[in-house]
Amino acid sequence: MEKQNLNMNRVDCADDHDIRAVQQGDQQMFYSIVQRNQSQIFRLAYRFCGQQEDAQDITQEVFYKAYKIIPHWKFKAKFFTWLYQTTLNMARTLRRKRKKIFFVADMTSRIDFTAQQQTITDIEKRERSTQLQRAIDRLPGRQRIVVLLRIYEGLKINQTAEIMRCRPGTVKSLLNQALKRLSQDMPREVVDVR
Amino acid sequence: MSDRQTTTQKIIQYVLNELPAGERLKIQNEVQASPELRAVYERYRVLIGTLKGDAEATATLDHIYDENQFIVALQQRIETQESRRHYSHVLFLAREHVFVVFILFFTAISLMGVWRFKQSHVVSAPIPYAQRMSLKRPSLLAIQQPSMAQDSVFQLAQHHRVPEFHFSIPSWLSVSDVRITKPSLVDIKNP
Numbered sequence: 001m002e003k004q005n006l007n008m009n010r011v012d013c014a015d016d017h018d019i020r021a022v023q024q025g026d027q028q029m030f031y032s033i034v035q036r037n038q039s040q041i042f043r044l045a046y047r048f049c050g051q052q053e054d055a056q057d058i059t060q061e062v063f064y065k066a067y068k069i070i071p072h073w074k075f076k077a078k079f080f081t082w083l084y085q086t087t088l089n090m091a092r093t094l095r096r097k098r099k100k101i102f103f104v105a106d107m108t109s110r111i112d113f114t115a116q117q118q119t120i121t122d123i124e125k126r127e128r129s130t131q132l133q134r135a136i137d138r139l140p141g142r143q144r145i146v147v148l149l150r151i152y153e154g155l156k157i158n159q160t161a162e163i164m165r166c167r168p169g170t171v172k173s174l175l176n177q178a179l180k181r182l183s184q185d186m187p188r189e190v191v192d193v194r
Numbered sequence: 195m196s197d198r199q200t201t202t203q204k205i206i207q208y209v210l211n212e213l214p215a216g217e218r219l220k221i222q223n224e225v226q227a228s229p230e231l232r233a234v235y236e237r238y239r240v241l242i243g244t245l246k247g248d249a250e251a252t253a254t255l256d257h258i259y260d261e262n263q264f265i266v267a268l269q270q271r272i273e274t275q276e277s278r279r280h281y282s283h284v285l286f287l288a289r290e291h292v293f294v295v296f297i298l299f300f301t302a303i304s305l306m307g308v309w310r311f312k313q314s315h316v317v318s319a320p321i322p323y324a325q326r327m328s329l330k331r332p333s334l335l336a337i338q339q340p341s342m343a344q345d346s347v348f349q350l351a352q353h354h355r356v357p358e359f360h361f362s363i364p365s366w367l368s369v370s371d372v373r374i375t376k377p378s379l380v381d382i383k384n385p
Contacts, residue, residue: 031265042259043252052258063268064275125251132248150210151242152249157212172203179206183241 015079022070030070034063037080040153041087047148048091050133058090077162084163088145135185143178150175205235209242 014036021029041062046055065086073079136147142164149160150171161168201224207213208221225235 034265034268035261038261038264039259043255046255056264059264060268060271064271067272129248129251132244147245151245175206176199176203179238179241183237
């Protein structure tokens with residue numbers, strides 16, 4: 001967790017440096033920002049909406065927006081916060097538009113299991129992952145975001161609060177509610193097997 | 195917020211390894227002392243552990259995501275959008291200025307019409323008179339003052355004994371506008 005936060009800070013400094021370079025006319029530095037952040041953004045979008053194509057579209061849209069916003073960036077907020085916020089907003093909008101549960105349909109591709117590697121443990125793992133995601137998907141919007149950011153992305157309370165535009169106390173409370181609900185929703189064997 | 199809720203949140207933070215050393219020890223003691231809290235701790239430990247395990251398993255999405263391909267696609271998208279934006283900007287400017295262009299065109303046409311109208315009057319003014327005089331030899335004579343022209347033509351007409359004589363220059367024409375570009379009134383043959 002500490003390592004993750006250290007990385008975050010490093011990424012943030014690098015982003016600021018690259019944004020300044022882009023603002024001074026070095027357009028190539030924009031792709032350095034993309035290179036550094038794209039996998040997190042794709043992963044977040046994918047976890048939120050569960051469809052590879054949608055996640056790719058969201059990631060592209062987020063970075064296109066970033067391309068347009070960077071020349072006017074004022075450094076009042078952290079860039080990664082803006083990226084996460086935009087990704088979540090887009091994913092939420094898309095989800096609302098589709099009005100159906102995505103996770104279940106594309107669940108098998110979440111983990112890279114090739115035919116040769118498949119063992120009983122892998123199948124069990126995949127099954128457990130599917131059930132977990134179904135349970136997370138059933139959570140109310142903000143609780144789902146908290147679980148994704150805090151546990152799946154490993155963000156700190158303050159970072160999550162910044163992204164969700166709420167107080168740290170709200171994040172703690174939402175995570176508490178989400179975990180309570182998850183422990184009630186998920187089959188015991190899914191939680192017990194590790 | 196109730197104490198129980200606060201403790202549960204602390205337990206979650208404890209499991210997530212986010213508590214400072216002092217508070218960590220306090221929660222540890224509380225959990226050991228109360229069987230109820232121990233059950234809560236155990237439940238969250240297993241649950242968070244399962245979620246974290248799943249997060250690790252799904253952290254790498256390389257099999258469905260090609261970073262380089264993404265950058266190429268993004269570059270293409272940016273180029274396309276930028277050129278489209280430039281084109282739409284030109285269209286917007288054209289649409290904005292089409293009214294101005296139309297007004298300018300209309301004004302130009304009107305001015306040209308007025309000019310031609312004036313020209314035609316300048317030329318045609320002496321013609322009825324010239325026809326009456328049956329003029330043959332063309333020449334050019336710029337008349338400085340309409341009244342002078344009228345007088346001299348009148349004298350000429352008298353000299354040549356022209357029976358009927360009408361001559362007028364429209365009053366709205368300025369002196370410099372008046373030119374006789376058709377066969378001159380001065381050269382009269384066989385009146």
